[in-house]
Structures are given as C-alpha cells and as structure tokens.
Amino acid sequence: MQADRGPHFRHGLRTRLLAGSVLAAWALAGGALAQTPLQTRASPAPVVNDGLPAGAVYIEAEQATRQGDVITASGERDRVYARFRGHALRGRAVTYDVAQGLATADGDVELVDPDGNVVHASRLELGSDLEAGVVVDLATRLAGGASLMAATAVRRSANVNELNYALFTPCPICDTDGNPKQPSLSIQAEKVVQDEELRAILYRNAVFKVGGVPVFWLPVFAHPDPTVDRASGFLVPTVDYDEGRGVSIEAPYLHVVSPSEDWLISPQVNSGVAPFLNLQWRRRFSNGTIVARTGYTYAQNFGDFDLDGDGRAESNVDFDDETSRSYLLAWGRFDPSGPWRWGFTAERTSDKTLFDRYSISDPYQDSGLYYGDERRLISQLYAERQTERSYLSVAAFTIQSLRVSRFNDITPALNEFENDGTLPLVAPLIDARWEPERPILGGRLRVRGSAVSLYRDEYLGSPVLRPELIPTGSTVGLPGVDTRRVTTQIDWRRSLISAAGIRYEPFVDGRVDVYSIADLPPALGLDDETITRGRATVGLDVSYPLIRRLGDGADLIVEPLGQISLSNDPDVDPRIPVEDSETLELDESSLFRTDRFPGYDLLEGGLRLTAGVRTTLRWDTNRSASLFVGRSLRDDDQPAFDVPIPDVPSRLYDPTGLGQKVSDWVVQGSFQPSDRVRGWGHATIDGSGEVRRAELAVDGRWSRRNLATVSYIIDRTNPVQLDGRTDPNNLSGPPLASGNRNYEFVQLAVQQFVYGNWGVAVAGIADLERDLITRSEVGLLFDDDCFRVELGYRRDNTRVSTTGPSDGVYVRLNLATFGGSGYGSNGLR
Numbered sequence: 001m002q003a004d005r006g007p008h009f010r011h012g013l014r015t016r017l018l019a020g021s022v023l024a025a026w027a028l029a030g031g032a033l034a035q036t037p038l039q040t041r042a043s044p045a046p047v048v049n050d051g052l053p054a055g056a057v058y059i060e061a062e063q064a065t066r067q068g069d070v071i072t073a074s075g076e077r078d079r080v081y082a083r084f085r086g087h088a089l090r091g092r093a094v095t096y097d098v099a100q101g102l103a104t105a106d107g108d109v110e111l112v113d114p115d116g117n118v119v120h121a122s123r124l125e126l127g128s129d130l131e132a133g134v135v136v137d138l139a140t141r142l143a144g145g146a147s148l149m150a151a152t153a154v155r156r157s158a159n160v161n162e163l164n165y166a167l168f169t170p171c172p173i174c175d176t177d178g179n180p181k182q183p184s185l186s187i188q189a190e191k192v193v194q195d196e197e198l199r200a201i202l203y204r205n206a207v208f209k210v211g212g213v214p215v216f217w218l219p220v221f222a223h224p225d226p227t228v229d230r231a232s233g234f235l236v237p238t239v240d241y242d243e244g245r246g247v248s249i250e251a252p253y254l255h256v257v258s259p260s261e262d263w264l265i266s267p268q269v270n271s272g273v274a275p276f277l278n279l280q281w282r283r284r285f286s287n288g289t290i291v292a293r294t295g296y297t298y299a300q301n302f303g304d305f306d307l308d309g310d311g312r313a314e315s316n317v318d319f320d321d322e323t324s325r326s327y328l329l330a331w332g333r334f335d336p337s338g339p340w341r342w343g344f345t346a347e348r349t350s351d352k353t354l355f356d357r358y359s360i361s362d363p364y365q366d367s368g369l370y371y372g373d374e375r376r377l378i379s380q381l382y383a384e385r386q387t388e389r390s391y392l393s394v395a396a397f398t399i400q401s402l403r404v405s406r407f408n409d410i411t412p413a414l415n416e417f418e419n420d421g422t423l424p425l426v427a428p429l430i431d432a433r434w435e436p437e438r439p440i441l442g443g444r445l446r447v448r449g450s451a452v453s454l455y456r457d458e459y460l461g462s463p464v465l466r467p468e469l470i471p472t473g474s475t476v477g478l479p480g481v482d483t484r485r486v487t488t489q490i491d492w493r494r495s496l497i498s499a500a501g502i503r504y505e506p507f508v509d510g511r512v513d514v515y516s517i518a519d520l521p522p523a524l525g526l527d528d529e530t531i532t533r534g535r536a537t538v539g540l541d542v543s544y545p546l547i548r549r550l551g552d553g554a555d556l557i558v559e560p561l562g563q564i565s566l567s568n569d570p571d572v573d574p575r576i577p578v579e580d581s582e583t584l585e586l587d588e589s590s591l592f593r594t595d596r597f598p599g600y601d602l603l604e605g606g607l608r609l610t611a612g613v614r615t616t617l618r619w620d621t622n623r624s625a626s627l628f629v630g631r632s633l634r635d636d637d638q639p640a641f642d643v644p645i646p647d648v649p650s651r652l653y654d655p656t657g658l659g660q661k662v663s664d665w666v667v668q669g670s671f672q673p674s675d676r677v678r679g680w681g682h683a684t685i686d687g688s689g690e691v692r693r694a695e696l697a698v699d700g701r702w703s704r705r706n707l708a709t710v711s712y713i714i715d716r717t718n719p720v721q722l723d724g725r726t727d728p729n730n731l732s733g734p735p736l737a738s739g740n741r742n743y744e745f746v747q748l749a750v751q752q753f754v755y756g757n758w759g760v761a762v763a764g765i766a767d768l769e770r771d772l773i774t775r776s777e778v779g780l781l782f783d784d785d786c787f788r789v790e791l792g793y794r795r796d797n798t799r800v801s802t803t804g805p806s807d808g809v810y811v812r813l814n815l816a817t818f819g820g821s822g823y824g825s826n827g828l829r
Contacts, residue, residue: 058083061094069099079108086114091124102126117141121153138163145785146170147183150192159197166192168201171786182212184757184786187221199225232256236813242796243806244302244357246272260284268358274299276358288334288343291367295360296326302357303413325350327360329377331367339385343368345397347377352402352417356800369395370429375402375800390434396427407799415800421458422480424579428453443494443506450487450600454579456480459521463582463643466574467652470644471523483577484516487600505541509594510534511603515576531573535605537594539565554619561630563592563610570605572640578602584656585693586684588612588628588668596658604658607635612666625671632663645718655717657684657692664692676701692716705759705783708750714768718742744768757784761792774798779810788814 060081061073073080074093082089092107103126111119122137133155140148150163169186189203200222208216224231231254238250252266264280276297283290300322327349335341345368349355355363364374372378380397401418408414432449439445459478461470471478493507515531545559580599590596592610595603612630641659642652657664665685672678683694697711746766753759764776779792790812 059094069097071096079110088112145172147173148192159195161194161196163192163194165190168192168203169786171784184211184784185209186212189221194225196225199228199231201225230254230256230259230262238813239811240359241809242359243808244272245270245359248359250278252278273302278360285334287336288332290330290332292328292330292346294326294328294330295354295358296324297358298322298324301325301351301413303353303411325354327354327363329363329365331365339387340383341386342381342383344379344381346379347372348379348400349377349402353800355402356798369393370397372399376400377402389437390432392432393430395429396425397429398425399423404800412799419458422456422460424454424456424480426452426454439494440492441494443492446491448487448489448491450489451485452580453482453484455482456519462649464577464579465521466576466578466640467642467644468574469521469524470649471521473523475521478521479519481520481577482518483579485600486514488512491594501544503541503543503545507537507539507541507594509537509539511536513600515573517575517577520575526575529575531575533571533573535567535570535603537565537567537605539563539594541592550619552619554617557614557616557618559614559616561592561610561612561614563608565594565608565610567605567608570603570638570640572602572638574640576601584658586657586664586666587682588614588630588666591630591632591666597656602641604634604638609633622675623672625669625673627669628667630666632658634658634661634663637661653718657686660687662687690716703753706752709748711747712745714744716742742769751781753783757782759783761790772797777810779812788812 059073060078062075062078062080064071064073066072072093072095073082076092079090079092080094082094089105089109089111091105091109094103094105096103103124105121105124107122109119109121109124111124118141119135120137120139120141121135123135125134133153135153136151138148138150138153146169148163148166148168150166152165153161153163155161167186167188169183171183171185173180173183175181186209187203188207188209190205191203193202194200195202201224203221204219206218206221207214208218222233224233233254235252235254237252238248240248240250242248248268248270250266250268252264255263255265257263261283262281264278264282266278266280268276268278270276274297276295278293278295280291280293282292328346330346331344333341333343349363351357354360364372364376368378368380369382369384370378370380377400378397379400380395382393382395382397385392400420401423403418404415405418406416408416428451430449430451434447436445456479458480459475460480461475465481489509489511491507491509493505496504496506498504512534513532515529515533517529517531520526520529540563542562543559545557548556548558550556578601581597581602584590584597586596591612597603610630610632612628614626614628616624616626618624638659639652641656642654645651645653654660664687666683667685668682670678670680677698677700679696679698681694681696684692686692691714693715695711695713697709699707699709701707744767746768747764748766749761749763751759751761759781761779761781762777765774766772767774773795774797776795777792779790781788781790781792783789790810792810794808794810796806796808
C-alpha cells in the first residue's frame with residue numbers, strides 16, 4: 001500500500017501491507033499469549049504456507065489509514081482481519097507505530113496461531129522492541145483442549161508471561177450445545193507465571209475446585225505446560241487398602257533427564273508393613289530403547305499362617321526374619337539399519353509372592369522374542385535377521401516360575417511352588433526359514449531349520465518324560481534330563497483354481513530330526529542316546545467357497561474345506577522328552593496344519609482326513625456372523641500321545657484330542673450383530689458330545705460410556721476326581737475334588753452411568769469349579785472428558801498370595817493434563 005495521509009478507505013477494503021515489523025509484532029503476540037509445543041528457544045518458528053510472500057501481512061478492514069508512521073485499521077460492523085505466517089488476528093481496532101514498534105488491538109480481540117491455540121482478549125498491547133506485552137481480559141483455548149483465563153496478562157520477558165487473577169482448567173467450559181458450563185476441575189490463583197524456558201506453569205495461592213467448589217489450597221503449585229509431553233514432577237498418587245499391607249499410598253515422581261531419558265521414583269508407604277520402593281528407568285537411543293523396573297524393601301514376610309496348629313490361619317503374621325526383597329523387570333530392543341535386530345529381557349524376583357503382596361502393576365509382560373507366560377518370568381538374549389525371503393533368530397533364556405504346584409488348604413503361606421530347578425536353561429534356540437525368489441514347480445518352496453539345547457539341574461518326570469521312562473522308585477537326587485535337537489524341514493505347496501471355482505492345494509512335506517539325550521534316569525540302564533527320525537508327507541487341500549446374495553446387501557458364504565494327507569508311520573521314540581509339544585490347542589487354524597503340535601517333539605503320521613465347513617453371513621455395514629465346524633480322522637490310534645493322569649500316574653489319558661482315530665470336534669464362531677455388540681467363541685467336543693475345552697467372550701456397549709464384557713472358559717481334559725469317593729479306574733463323572741486340575745471360570749466387567757457423569761463399575765471372576773468368587777470389585781465412579789475417579793471395595797479370594805483372602809478399599813484417579821494413577825493397575829489379572 002502506498003503511504004496515504006488522506007481520506008479513509010471504507011467498506012470491505014482489502015489491503016496487503018509489506019511491513020516486516022508489523023508481522024514480527026503480531027507473531028510475537030501469538031507466541032507470548034498462547035501455549036506452544038515443546039521446543040527449545042533456538043528452535044525456528046514453524047514455516048506455514050499461507051500463500052503470502054515472506055514478511056507480508058494481509059488485512060481486511062472497513063477503514064484503514066496511515067498517518068506518518070502509524071497504521072490504523074478499524075471496523076464497526078465487521079472486525080479487522082489480519083493474516084500473517086499462519087496466524088490470524090481479529091479486532092475492532094488495530095494500530096501499529098512503525099517507528100516506535102508499538103502495536104495495539106482493541107475490542108473482541110482474537111488471535112489464532114498455526115498450532116490451533118486461540119487467544120481472546122478485550123485489549124492487546126505490545127511494547128517497544130516487541131519484548132513486553134499487556135493483555136486485558138485474557139481467555140485462551142489451547143490445542144489440547146485446556147483453557148486459561150486471566151484479568152490481565154503481562155509479558156515480562158522473552159520467556160516469562162505473568163497472569164493475574166487467573167483460572168486454568170483442562171476440562172471443557174462449554175457443553176455439547178455450546179452453552180457455558182462449570183468445569184469439573186479447575187485451578188484458580190492470585191498469580192500465574194508461565195515460564196517458557198522451564199516449560200512450566202507456576203501458581204501462587206492456588207485453589208483447586210471440583211465442580212466449582214473449592215476442595216484444596218496450596219500457597220504455591222506448579223505443573224508442566226499442557227503441550228509438554230513429559231516434564232519432571234509428581235504424578236497422581238495411588239491410594240489402596242489391603243488386609244495384608246494396610247493402607248497403601250504410592251506417590252510416583254517423574255524426573256525427566258532429557259527428551260530421551262527419564263526416571264520414575266514411586267515409593268509405596270504401607271501402614272501395616274515396611275515401605276516398598278519402586279523405580280523405573282527409560283532410555284531411548286538412536287536405534288533402540290531400554291526400560292528397567294525394579295523394587296526393593298527390607299522387611300519380614302507377611303501373610304496368613306497357622307502358628308498354633310488349630311487348622312485356622314492367623315491374619316497378617318510376620319513369620320520370617322527381615323531380609324532384602326526385590327524384583328527386576330527390564331527389557332531392551334535395538335533395531336539398527338540393516339536386516340539384524342536384537343534385544344533382551346531380564347526378569348527376576350526374590351520372593352514367589354512379592355508381586356501379589358505389594359500389588360506390583362503389570363509384572364508379566366510380553367517384551368521380548370519369547371514370552372514367559374502368566375506367573376513365569378523369563379530372562380533372554382536374542383538376535384533376529386529378516387529379509388524379504390529369509391528369517392533367522394538365535395536366542396537363549398532361563399525361566400523363573402511363580403506358579404503354585406500344590407495349594408495348601410489351611411493357609412496360602414504354605415503353598416508349594418513350581419521348582420525352578422526343573423525348568424530348563426535353553427541355550428541356544430535357533431529358528432530359520434528361507435524361500436527362493438522364484439516358484440519351484442509352479443509353487444512356493446520353504447526350507448526350515450531349527451536347533452535347540454535344553455539343560456535341567458533337577459529331575460522332572462511326567463509329562464516331559466514318557467511313561468516308559470519314569471522310574472518306579474524314588475527320584476530324589478536324580479539329575480535333570482538334557483536334550484539337544486536339530487531339525488531340517490522342506491515344505492512345498494501350490495495353489496490351483498479350477499474353472500468351477502474349486503481351490504486345490506497339493507503339498508509335500510519332508511522332515512528329519514536328530515536328537516541327543518543325556519542324563520536319563522540311571523535305573524533304565526540307558527547311556528546317552530542319539531536318535532534320528534524322519535517323516536515324509538504328501539497331501540491335498542480342497543476348498544470350494546460358495547456365495548449367495550440374499551438381498552438388502554446381505555451375503556451368505558459357505559466354504560467346505562477338506563484335506564487328505566499320507567505320511568509314513570510316526571516314530572515317536574519314548575526316549576525323546578516332550579519339551580515343546582505339551583500344550584495343543586485345536587482350533588480352526590491348527591486343524592488343517594501338517595504339524596498340529598506347536599513344537600517338534602511330538603509329530604503325527606499315517607493316513608489322515610480332515611474336513612470342515614465355514615459359514616459366514618454378512619449384512620449391512622460391519623455386521624456379520626460366522627461359524628466353523630471341523631474334525632479329523634486317522635487310520636489308527638496314536639497311544640504315544642497319551643500321558644499319565646497327574647493325580648493317578650498309573651492311568652493314561654489323551655489331553656490332545658488327536659490320539660484316537662476320530663479327533664475332537666472343533667467349533668468356532670464369531671458374531672457382530674451391531675456396532676455395539678460383538679462376540680467370539682471356541683470349543684473342542686469329544687465324540688460323546690462332552691465339552692473338553694471351551695471359551696466364550698461377549699462385549700456390549702449401549703451408549704458412548706456404558707459397556708459390559710463377559711467371558712467364560714472351561715477345561716475338562718482331566719478325567720478323574722480326588723475326593724476319595726471315586727474309583728480311579730472310573731474316568732466318568734463330574735470333577736469334585738480340590739486337587740482336580742480342571743477349571744471353569746466366568747469373568748464379568750460392567751460400567752453403567754446412572755446420573756450424568758456418575759455411575760457404578762462392577763467386576764469379578766467366579767470360579768465355578770470351586771463355587772467361589774475369586775476376585776470382585778464394586779465401585780462408584782465419576783467420569784467426564786476431564787478426569788475419572790473411582791472409589792470402591794475389593795475382595796480377593798485367590799489362593800496364591802500369602803495373605804490369603806482379603807478385603808480392601810481402592811481409589812483410582814486419572815486427571816487430564818496432570819497424569820493418572822493408572823486405575824487399571826489393580827484390575828483383575
């Protein structure tokens with residue numbers, strides 16, 4: 001615009017001002033009065049492509065004049081609109097003195113920065129050199145949803161903003177219709193200082209309000225800038241009550257060392273027992289991450305213990321000398337450029353029940369190449385190499401078990417745990433796969449290799465050793481059996497589709513195993529054994545998907561599936577321990593595999609015919625139901641799959657469901673009749689129609705926040721009772737005894753809001769086998785978009801913790817902006 005000292009420009013005048021000083025003034029106003037993302041002072045301003053040349057300012061105003069060095073723009077009907085480097089400014093009147101560097105904006109001032117932060121004010125002033133500013137009636141809405149308001153705001157320096165008589169809230173201040181509402185959580189203070197260098201907001205005479213009602217006061221208070229991902233400070237404490245520990249308060253403190261490293265110091269103070277200190281260290285490197293958790297206390301053991309021998313346990317008895325008790329849970333993953341990556345886990349605890357007694361959150365995690373399973377800790381070192389056509393992994397690991405092998409009926413403090421000496425040291429475990437780039441005979445060829453060495457310190461019999469190798473006398477002092485295995489396997493498969501749509505997949509599979517067995521029981525008269533075996537298989541998979549349109553967007557798909565395979569008779573040598581094939585889960589995916597056992601120690605052979613049908617109904621959008629039913633037949637029984645019944649070793653039974661000529665039925669289905677309900681189920685059923693295993697889960701949601709989840713699981717693979725009334729030769733009848741390894745559980749979790757943001761939460765696990773509710777929680781909760789608090793009662797009847805059944809009160813809290821207590825940490829496990 002040319003310098004003009006004459007008449008005003010009116011009504012919709014659009015003026016472009018190429019004045020860099022004006023741009024700098026308004027840009028600083030955006031940085032001074034709105035929260036900014038975490039960055040260093042030296043970080044350059046974000047580059048925003050808004051279509052303007054560098055240093056340009058775009059203005060729309062009803063009137064615009066320039067008198068000397070002062071540029072003035074105003075609007076009575078419409079506010080002045082200015083745009084620069086991604087910022088947008090509105091106001092009734094805007095002036096700027098080019099010579100002195102003074103800028104003001106009056107009347108319904110609104111400033112929006114490139115990050116979406118919005119500042120509202122009645123007046124905005126920027127001083128000389130653009131280092132000091134004043135805002136009257138400030139109201140700013142941050143991109144994260146938090147709001148900050150003040151009577152006045154002053155920019156004291158390049159890094160410090162001062163607000164007087166201010167109010168901060170991370171909660172919505174308007175309802176869904178746009179009407180003002182009282183924020184559910186807010187902080188009101190006489191003075192608030194925002195230090196951009198510290199990336200923190202400091203309060204003086206801070207009053208905390210819930211629903212507008214003052215509940216707490218602090219002379220000084222501080223918290224990180226809401227746009228800061230991490231900052232040092234206290235997190236929300238956890239308050240809990242347990243009969244064994246008493247009242248527990250855990251107050252975590254986060255210390256941020258750098259953008260790539262932090263510490264979490266979380267002491268747990270207990271009214272009934274010694275305190276427990278938890279620590280966590282996290283460090284991110286250029287190509288990996290390490291996370292280490294540890295905890296320590298110096299205390300006596302505590303729990304329910306029958307001291308007087310009357311058959312009843314006294315509560316919360318300290319029955320061990322004081323000693324150090326601790327745990328370590330650490331993992332690391334590194335993925336440098338190239339095909340190789342590596343990692344480790346280090347998991348150990350000094351006490352089998354430490355996690356239960358002190359409520360350590362999430363101790364059993366899948367953090368490495370191999371997972372230790374529930375109540376088992378694994379320490380491992382592994383490396384992987386993966387390309388488009390190949391894969392190689394090398395690992396070594398040891399296991400610490402926290403599983404109970406025999407429960408004590410009087411007190412859980414006398415439970416017997418699984419002996420770690422009977423668990424193997426695995427070093428190494430190698431797995432390799434390779435596929436040629438081009439098809440072989442028109443099909444896909446895959447070459448596999450596997451090798452493992454297992455070493456045991458102490459003897460372990462069934463189910464690892466076959467019944468023929470289990471000594472009849474005492475096994476005390478016998479060494480553990482050591483095993484080494486090398487396996488090579490070649491698998492070829494080709495897919496063909498006929499003109500009628502039938503899919504044919506011929507396949508060929510060849511496998512060779514070489515075993516070296518050492519330290520077999522001396523009474524067998526066997527030396528170290530070397531065993532070689534092989535298997536060759538040819539077969540054909542057939543499927544014929546059929547689809548029918550049912551109208552109104554509904555489809556019915558019926559897909560018959562069949563497989564025939566022929567192998568040489570399996571050589572299941574009884575001298576080979578069963579290390580990796582103890583657990584077999586028959587389902588839709590495993591039923592048609594050539595190797596249905598998950599490992600290598602057990603294998604199938606002979607003539608097998610497998611058939612099934614999958615039916616799927618789809619209608620509307622994301623609504624469906626499916627059902628699969630299948631079964632396998634073989635030419636002969638496989639007694640090698642039988643193992644001794646744990647409670648009656650003289651009897652054998654088949655836990656796999658594959659040992660007979662006809663396998664168990666596999667039934668599996670899923671359903672989603674609406675976007676609010678979905679479910680999944682799976683069952684294996686024997687030839688007489690009895691359910692051996694089954695699992696069912698259903699999720700339901702009847703509003704945005706009201707929901708329920710129910711799951712059911714049953715296992716009936718152990719066929720005997722132990723109550724002394726049942727003939728061990730009779731394998732029929734319902735399981736009645738406490739020692740039976742069958743189980744049946746129902747788990748339920750419900751959240752229902754009753755009035756506004758107030759609701760109830762109920763969760764529990766019922767052991768139908770023992771007719772007992774093992775875990776239960778009932779709580780009152782308040783939950784909105786700002787924070788969630790839950791106060792409830794918990795009952796624990798699990799038989800693992802030394803404290804036995806216990807009652808407790810829990811408080812779980814999660815606050816927007818300030819962090820949470822992790823109110824799932826005491827959830828059902």
